[in-house]
Amino acid sequence: MIETNLLAQFVAFAKAGTLTRAAQDLHTSQPALTRSMKKLEEELEVPLFVRHKNHLELTQTGRYAVYYAQRVLQENQDFCDRIRSYDRSLHTLSIGYCAPVPQMVLTPLLNGIFQGMTLSADMKDDVSFPEGLRRQTYQLAVMHARPDGDEFFVKKCGSEKLYLSVRASDPLAFYPEVRLQDLDGRAILLFSHIGFWMKMTREKTPHARYLLQVQRDAFHELTEHSDYPCFSSSYFLGQGQKIPGRINISLADPECQTDYYLVCLKSEQKRYEKLFQQIDDRTIY
Amino acid sequence: MIETNLLAQFVAFAKAGTLTRAAQDLHTSQPALTRSMKKLEEELEVPLFVRHKNHLELTQTGRYAVYYAQRVLQENQDFCDRIRSYDRSLHTLSIGYCAPVPQMVLTPLLNGIFQGMTLSADMKDDVSFPEGLRRQTYQLAVMHARPDGDEFFVKKCGSEKLYLSVRASDPLAFYPEVRLQDLDGRAILLFSHIGFWMKMTREKTPHARYLLQVQRDAFHELTEHSDYPCFSSSYFLGQGQKIPGRINISLADPECQTDYYLVCLKSEQKRYEKLFQQIDDRTIY
DNA sequence: TAACATTACGTTAGCCGTAACGATA
DNA sequence: TATCGTTACGGCTAACGTAATGTTA
Numbered sequence: 001m002i003e004t005n006l007l008a009q010f011v012a013f014a015k016a017g018t019l020t021r022a023a024q025d026l027h028t029s030q031p032a033l034t035r036s037m038k039k040l041e042e043e044l045e046v047p048l049f050v051r052h053k054n055h056l057e058l059t060q061t062g063r064y065a066v067y068y069a070q071r072v073l074q075e076n077q078d079f080c081d082r083i084r085s086y087d088r089s090l091h092t093l094s095i096g097y098c099a100p101v102p103q104m105v106l107t108p109l110l111n112g113i114f115q116g117m118t119l120s121a122d123m124k125d126d127v128s129f130p131e132g133l134r135r136q137t138y139q140l141a142v143m144h145a146r147p148d149g150d151e152f153f154v155k156k157c158g159s160e161k162l163y164l165s166v167r168a169s170d171p172l173a174f175y176p177e178v179r180l181q182d183l184d185g186r187a188i189l190l191f192s193h194i195g196f197w198m199k200m201t202r203e204k205t206p207h208a209r210y211l212l213q214v215q216r217d218a219f220h221e222l223t224e225h226s227d228y229p230c231f232s233s234s235y236f237l238g239q240g241q242k243i244p245g246r247i248n249i250s251l252a253d254p255e256c257q258t259d260y261y262l263v264c265l266k267s268e269q270k271r272y273e274k275l276f277q278q279i280d281d282r283t284i285y
Numbered sequence: 286m287i288e289t290n291l292l293a294q295f296v297a298f299a300k301a302g303t304l305t306r307a308a309q310d311l312h313t314s315q316p317a318l319t320r321s322m323k324k325l326e327e328e329l330e331v332p333l334f335v336r337h338k339n340h341l342e343l344t345q346t347g348r349y350a351v352y353y354a355q356r357v358l359q360e361n362q363d364f365c366d367r368i369r370s371y372d373r374s375l376h377t378l379s380i381g382y383c384a385p386v387p388q389m390v391l392t393p394l395l396n397g398i399f400q401g402m403t404l405s406a407d408m409k410d411d412v413s414f415p416e417g418l419r420r421q422t423y424q425l426a427v428m429h430a431r432p433d434g435d436e437f438f439v440k441k442c443g444s445e446k447l448y449l450s451v452r453a454s455d456p457l458a459f460y461p462e463v464r465l466q467d468l469d470g471r472a473i474l475l476f477s478h479i480g481f482w483m484k485m486t487r488e489k490t491p492h493a494r495y496l497l498q499v500q501r502d503a504f505h506e507l508t509e510h511s512d513y514p515c516f517s518s519s520y521f522l523g524q525g526q527k528i529p530g531r532i533n534i535s536l537a538d539p540e541c542q543t544d545y546y547l548v549c550l551k552s553e554q555k556r557y558e559k560l561f562q563q564i565d566d567r568t569i570y
Numbered sequence: 571t572a573a574c575a576t577t578a579c580g581t582t583a584g585c586c587g588t589a590a591c592g593a594t595a
Numbered sequence: 596t597a598t599c600g601t602t603a604c605g606g607c608t609a610a611c612g613t614a615a616t617g618t619t620a
Binding site: 029031032035036055 | 585586587588592593594595
Binding site: 313314316317320321337338339340 | 610613619
């Protein structure tokens with residue numbers, strides 16, 4: 001068995017060509033390398049160098065050894081990466097959310113049940129979630145449709161309905177309900193991290209100009225102090241979070257009403273038992 | 286990068302179950318292991334152990350790490366073996382001999398040309414020699430027939446003729462020449478390391494009882510002080526090595542007269558140029 | 571009480587860097 | 596003369612083993 005240290009120095013020499021330059025690369029002294037290379041030869045009991053008076057050269061065996069030394073080092077590095085990554089995976093729960101409200105509702109629950117774990121949330125359209133669950137990129141996912149596939153355990157965890165939020169002075173303010181197409185062509189305030197809602201509203205209002213807000217603060221600022229229409233939802237309204245000076249109009253499109261489903265792999269179902277127990281089909285509303 | 290040392294200790298602990306027993310296995314002290322395992326965790330920045338008051342246990346990550354640590358160690362060990370074996374192969378010349386006389390004749394030549402090299406000789410029937418040369422099990426071979434195949438470089442290096450050596454009192458002593466079948470059914474002294482001759486003589490005299498001698502001394506002792514017939518050859522007779530009190534009768538079978546061919550791979554021909562220059566088709570006689 | 575892990579402590583082997591040396595182009 | 600490798604030397608770290616401590620079955 002050869003110490004990793006010696007192998008790394010050996011490879012460094014092979015790459016640098018001289019001990020002096022290898023020493024610079026490794027931030028060590030050059031006599032240290034001389035000694036290490038001697039030790040390496042001693043431990044292998046194989047001559048790896050031809051020592052000219054003024055120059056160190058690899059023997060045929062030495063050149064042969066370089067490749068395999070690199071393999072050993074690579075294996076060592078892979079080991080480190082692998083262990084670290086495995087350990088991290090044990091302590092992080094990656095969850096795919098198709099919309100922000102499920103994240104807001106579930107995060108406190110998850111923090112309670114999986115204490116000490118890091119929660120890693122991914123917010124986007126849920127088409128890639130089944131594949132992500134299969135590859136263990138996600139341990140859990142909240143989708144707005146039941147995924148196909150025998151390998152998934154699914155439980156409905158709530159629903160959400162979208163509302164239009166406008167000033168009383170807005171032309172649409174007089175209607176008891178509106179459709180998304182009524183907004184087409186207008187400028188609309190939109191918070192950017194809203195998962196599948198983004199895709200859906202864009203498709204329904206191809207001519208609208210969306211004023212995307214990445215920062216939550218900026219979004220709230222604008223909803224309160226501008227006249228642009230924006231969206232609200234049953235969740236916020238249920239919590240009494242109405243925006244002052246605005247009224248909320250029901251959106252009649254069927255796409256503006258969705259159910260949410262919490263999904264995991266059946267093989268992992270046991271691990272999330274408590275979570276599934278703590279939710280019912282009206283957890284998110 | 287983790288030092289090989291630490292990985293070996295880690296695996297030893299995993300196998301032994303306790304630090305104390307691992308320390309015994311590794312012929313080191315137990316506090317040394319405690320410290321090493323701490324260091325391993327520190328360098329990986331991953332907890333590998335759950336420390337009970339009185340007992341050290343692997344975490345899930347720890348158990349996961351054992352397998353991969355073993356792989357790294359295996360790769361390291363393979364590296365050592367590989368380099369040593371490669372270096373040895375560079376300094377040893379493996380030669381297949383189909384008969385002992387070629388070895389006796391060529392060995393001094395080889396020692397002169399390939400000074401510092403280890404000569405490794407294999408004496409046996411030459412059917413496996415072409416395959417051995419291809420696989421580089423042999424670098425050179427002396428055969429009693431030209432091998433098939435474009436990949437070989439072949440040069441005739443001599444011939445040898447077998448004689449029967451008997452006492453003057455032997456019933457066969459009066460014949461000017463004999464055949465092997467004349468010996469069938471009798472007891473015959475035979476030195477055991479004689480390559481293809483063994484197979485040939487056995488086939489021609491299926492009912493003979495061969496008194497096999499592994500030791501050369503014992504063989505000579507018996508040839509000089511017993512009445513059993515034995516074989517001699519043109520080589521020994523040409524050197525004046527007659528056995529006192531015996532006469533040598535020509536063996537008339539065509540199989541008792543053979544040519545020898547020195548063979549190497551064409552791809553290696555350059556390396557053995559000097560050797561081929563120094564032999565001619567009567568080198569062995 | 572026996573087995574085990576950790577901590578404390580004094581010792582030392584081994585590694586490091588500086589400096590000196592020898593050789594080369 | 597500048598570059599390179601080896602050797603010598605002194606200093607110091609880091610690893611070791613013994614012994615003591617604390618815990619458990």
